[in-house]
Amino acid sequence: MIPRSVVIIELDSPPESTLATGGAQPKPEAYARVDGAGTLLLYTDAAPSRSAGIATPVEMLFAAGTCGPQAGSHLFRVGLQVPREYRDEFLAWYETEHLPMLLGCAQWKGCRFVEAKRDAGCQFYALHQLASPAALDSPERKASRATPWFRRFAQQAWFDAPFTRVLYRRID
Secondary structure, eight states: OOOSEEEEEEESSOHHHHTOOOTTOOOOEEEEETTSSOEEEEESSOOOSOOSSEEEEEEEEEEEEOOSTTSOSEEEEEEEEEOGGGHHHHHHHIIIIIHHHHTTSTTEEEEEEEEEOOSSSEEEEEEEEESOGGGGGOHHHHHHTSSHHHHHHHTSTTSSTTOEEEEEEEOO
16 A cells, blocks of 8 residues: 655764664654765654654655565655646656656666645655666666657756756665
């Protein structure tokens, strides 16, 4: 079953201090940035009662493939800010064309696609589960970025270049 709500917490602290939870705090999926610049925690069952980091509650929109701690050693988080007038078309493209093409790569295990509430525009996060960072250089990813739909979106100033991308490795 896919949880409807997820909380993403981003911390500047190293992973060792991040996982020290006390009492009845829920245990998150934990990922350390590959560049060493911080930690990302995903809470899918219940949010912690307190957190030292920046907490972003999000709503699960869709998921595909295998997700969670069993879904590969890396998480690739893409932050996508989309104008509200493009929301429906963007979601249709991501769910029906882009993501299925990525999942054609054996190293691309799954993805949870979530939305954070914003007053202006739409803030999405694609939480891609990878067996290896090599998936990012796969022919399937290259093909997913060369379709007519992708090229049409690429004509918009808000598309692709402004998206944030961070690679994490799972902390066991």
